């Protein structure tokens with residue numbers, strides 16, 4: 001899949017093509033001072049008072065944090081409300097799910113994909129991203145003969161998962177990046193990725209890595225948001241969730257996702273519930 005990055009001048013770069021072409025119907029007058037896109041931006045691109053020779057020679061530029069750290073701060077901020085929102089634990093989250101997600105129930109989708117894993121399963125499972133383990137706790141606890149690695153980029157989310165499952169000897173917890181999995185090729189029988197791909201910044205790497213670590217015949221089981229199913233959901237994802245760092249564009253449409261899965265995997269059992277795709281794929285021998 002091609003994933004172009006577009007240089008956007010003062011704002012740096014982006015891979016969100018909807019954002020890049022949002023105003024393609026408007027003409028830009030380069031002779032006039034432009035209205036800043038974000039009036040609350042932390043600097044004024046036209047204020048050059050600090051661009052002095054002495055500053056250039058003596059002041060170090062601030063370290064640029066990797067893009068993925070938006071993710072750490074987003075999940076740090078939401079770690080205590082995450083479970084309630086996803087499990088519709090109060091009236092507000094019920095209303096949120098019904099208005100923005102057409103009532104898709106994450107708990108049901110989670111149950112449907114966990115059913116792909118037999119209750120007496122033995123073998124190596126990778127759960128990436130584990131998040132707080134809100135949907136997987138019961139299943140992972142019961143699979144005593146499996147070796148389960150729970151991986152997440154956010155220490156905060158991983159701490160919550162450890163608080164739930166830290167007493168289980170068959171489960172390990174790893175802070176890491178799905179784009180660089182600390183596992184050998186062909187080492188997992190199952191890779192589970194629940195609600196992860198819409199958060200992962202580099203989806204190509206995530207598809208490649210989850211495929212690489214799977215054994216031939218192994219199963220890739222996942223669910224996540226796909227674009228183009230519902231305008232209200234797409235608006236929410238584009239305008240709110242991506243800006244906050246809980247989601248990271250670009251997002252595949254259903255067609256694009258099916259093409260990726262078809263290219264990588266031998267067999268796919270694919271379904272969608274509203275804007276959430278969920279599926280099980282088998283890696284070829």
Ligand SMILES: C[S@@+](CC[C@H](N)C(=O)[O-])C[C@H]1O[C@@H](n2cnc3c(N)ncnc32)[C@H](O)[C@@H]1O
Nearest residue numbers: 129130131152153154157177178194195199200
């Ligand atoms: C929406 S939560 C899903 C968590 C859990 N699977 C669930 O269904 O509740 C998304 C998770 O992806 C994690 N994440 C984002 N980017 C990641 C990356 N590059 N590698 C691993 N985890 C990542 C976040 O830290 C967050 O915990």
